[in-house]
Amino acid sequence: MILALFTFYAYIGLRKTKIPVLSIDEAPSDWGRMKQLLTEVMTTVHIKHGIIEAQVTMERHKSGKWTVVFSGQGYGTQKLRYKREIEAFFKVRYSPKADAVEVVRAAFSWNLNRIAQDFYQMEKGIQYRTPPLIPRQHMQSILENPKLLLMGPSGQRGVDYSIKPPQLYNRKEDEETPRGYKRQPILAHLRRKS
Numbered sequence: 001m002i003l004a005l006f007t008f009y010a011y012i013g014l015r016k017t018k019i020p021v022l023s024i025d026e027a028p029s030d031w032g033r034m035k036q037l038l039t040e041v042m043t044t045v046h047i048k049h050g051i052i053e054a055q056v057t058m059e060r061h062k063s064g065k066w067t068v069v070f071s072g073q074g075y076g077t078q079k080l081r082y083k084r085e086i087e088a089f090f091k092v093r094y095s096p097k098a099d100a101v102e103v104v105r106a107a108f109s110w111n112l113n114r115i116a117q118d119f120y121q122m123e124k125g126i127q128y129r130t131p132p133l134i135p136r137q138h139m140q141s142i143l144e145n146p147k148l149l150l151m152g153p154s155g156q157r158g159v160d161y162s163i164k165p166p167q168l169y170n171r172k173e174d175e176e177t178p179r180g181y182k183r184q185p186i187l188a189h190l191r192r193k194s
Helices: 031-049 110-124 136-144 147-151 188-193
Strands: 006-011 019-024 053-062 066-070 075-079 083-095 100-108
Touching: 006 031, 019 031, 031 053, 031 083, 031 100, 031 110, 083 110, 100 110
Parallel strands: none
Antiparallel strands: 006 019, 006 053, 053 083, 066 075, 083 100
8 A cells, every 4th residue: 555645735715625636656856747747736626626726735744653554465554644744835827728737836845946946947937046245235335445345344354352342231430339238237345335
């Protein structure tokens, strides 16, 4: 008995209801395979419910408790997957005439980063770009005066220990203020002698 690793759920507008549409036992390897699966999901949703736009999640089943199941030879204990974790979220439009899907929005978990890069490159035309070393809001002022780059705290190579941090409670040295309760000694033995 093969247990599903991933299940596609469709949110089709019914309140607090997600419908399991497709279960697969292997992770999609690239964006092309993921798009095929989304096409299959949306075809099923369109045939059963007559809806061409839906939100689809791909959820991974996490291992759960041991339970008794029937296998080919007899009964045995096997882990039953009962917890789910969302791996990807899609907002999808389906075109029944062309039998094609248009992914309007997608969000991926960290372990599907490769598929996310393929999605942004193939569907949105956005290649991965590294963020600039100098933020854009500071770029113009640094180009006008390059000395600012070395004068700011980012130009220092190490921590500057020469600056004394301001004290939270700045006490003046000249003030003679009591620092807590001071008990006055009883001088009864001195009073009797005089």
